[in-house]
Amino acid sequence: xxxxxATAFVSLDGVVEAPGGEPGxxxxxxxxxxxxxxxxxxxxxxxxxxxxxxxxxxxxxxxxFAPVWPGMTEEFPDYNAMPKYVVSTTLSEQDLVxxxxxxxxxxxxxDVAALKETDGxxxxxxxxxxxxxxxxxxGLIDRYHLLVFPVLLGAGKRLFSATDKDKQSLKVVESETxxxxxxxxxxxxxx
Numbered sequence: 001x002x003x004x005x006a007t008a009f010v011s012l013d014g015v016v017e018a019p020g021g022e023p024g025x026x027x028x029x030x031x032x033x034x035x036x037x038x039x040x041x042x043x044x045x046x047x048x049x050x051x052x053x054x055x056x057x058x059x060x061x062x063x064x065f066a067p068v069w070p071g072m073t074e075e076f077p078d079y080n081a082m083p084k085y086v087v088s089t090t091l092s093e094q095d096l097v098x099x100x101x102x103x104x105x106x107x108x109x110x111d112v113a114a115l116k117e118t119d120g121x122x123x124x125x126x127x128x129x130x131x132x133x134x135x136x137x138x139g140l141i142d143r144y145h146l147l148v149f150p151v152l153l154g155a156g157k158r159l160f161s162a163t164d165k166d167k168q169s170l171k172v173v174e175s176e177t178x179x180x181x182x183x184x185x186x187x188x189x190x191x
Contacts (some may be wrong), residue, residue, distance in 0.1 A: 001116060001117055002053075002115065002116050002117075002118060002119075002120050002121065002122065002123055003121075003122040003123070003142045003143060004056070004112070004116055004122075004123050004125065004135065004140055004141050004142050004143075005048075005052075005122050005123065005124045005125065005141075005142065005143045005144070005145055006124075006125045006132050006135070006136070006141050006143070006144050006145070006159070007044075007045075007048055007124050007125065007126060007144075007145040007146075008132070008144075008145070008146055008147070008159055009031050009147050009149060010146050010147070010148050010149070010159050011030065011148075011149055011151045011152060011153045011156075012148060012149070012150060012151060012152055013152045013153060013154065014158045014159055014160060015027075015153040015154075015155075015156035015157065015158060015159075016127075016129050016132075016156070016157055016158065016159045017129065017153075017156035017157035018030070018156075019031040019149075020032075022064060025156060027153050027156065030149065030151055030153060031149060034151075035149060035150070035151075035180055035181070035182070036179070036180040037180070038178045038179055038180040038182065040178055041147065041178040041180060041182040041184070042147070043184075044145055044147065044184050044186070045147075048124055048145060049076065049077075049078035049079055050078060051121070051122060052078070052079070052082060052121065052122050052123065052124045053082060053083075053120050053121025053122055053123065054082050054083045054084065054085060054120065054121070054122075054123045054124075055079055055082060055083075055084045055085070055123070055124055055125075055126055056084070056085040056086075056087065056106075056112075056123050056124070056125045056126070056128075056131075057084070057085075057086055057087070057125065057126050057127055057128045057131065058086070058087050058088065058127070058128035058130055058131035059086060059087070059088035059090060059091050060127075060128070060130070061126060061127030061128040061131075062084075062086045062088070062091070064127065065126070065127065066096075066097045066100060067097070069100065070097065070099045070100040080100065080101065081101060082101065083101065083102040083103075083104065084100065084101065084102065084103045084104070085103075085104050085105075085106050085112075085115065085123065086103060086104070086105050086106065087105075087106045087107075087108075087109075087111070087112060087128075087131050088105055088106075088107070089107055089108075091105055092105075093105070109134060109135065109138050109140065112135065112140055113138075113140060116140065122143075124145070125141075129157035129158065129159065130157070132159055132160075133158070133159075133160065133161035133163075134161075136160060136161065136168075137161055137163050137165060139168070139189075139191065141189055142188065142189050142191075143173075143186065143187065143188050143189065144170070144185070144186065144187045144189070145186055146159075146183075146184070146185045146186070146187070147182055147183070147184055148182065148183040148184075148185060149181070149182055150180075150181035150182065150183075168189060168190075169189075169190040170187035170188065170189055170190065171187060171188045171190055172185065172186070172187055173186050173187065173188050174186035
């Protein structure tokens with residue numbers, strides 16, 4: 001069985017929207033504004049590249065990453081080489097880029113659940129606030145890799161849904177606070 005890992009830059013109030021500066025969000029680029037650079041805080045992101053066997057994302061994140069990441073060969077060599085899964089009901093095979101390796105479209109959460117039952121290493125979910133919420137609500141996420149930034153953004157897409165559901169317990173397996181205030185929090189979901 002494969003491990004499904006949600007990885008995110010998240011504000012203290014739970015916002016994950018546009019951390020890198022994507023257009024359309026008034027606080028776009030919030031991970032780089034007013035926060036002192038500390039490479040140690042991003043060690044987790046580098047480790048994910050080496051430990052992940054595949055990437056997963058929703059359609060919106062795919063459409064944001066696909067034109068950019070394939071050209072970032074120095075920054076994302078492992079991510080660019082690994083298989084990618086896009087969860088979408090609307091994306092077609094013709095919409096997929098041809099320069100980013102193997103890309104498979106999954107049409108439903110049932111498809112994601114079936115993928116988890118296959119052999120292979122961990123799958124990391126990138127971006128994809130809506131997908132993360134749906135996967136969490138369906139009990140499909142096994143681990144969270146969070147870099148929590150010391151900012152409050154108010155409005156914006158959230159990592160977790162507001163769905164009324166049963167409590168889900170987590171176990172802290174790794175944590176660290178860096179000099180710039182970023183906190184690394186790694187949780188296993190207790191199923």
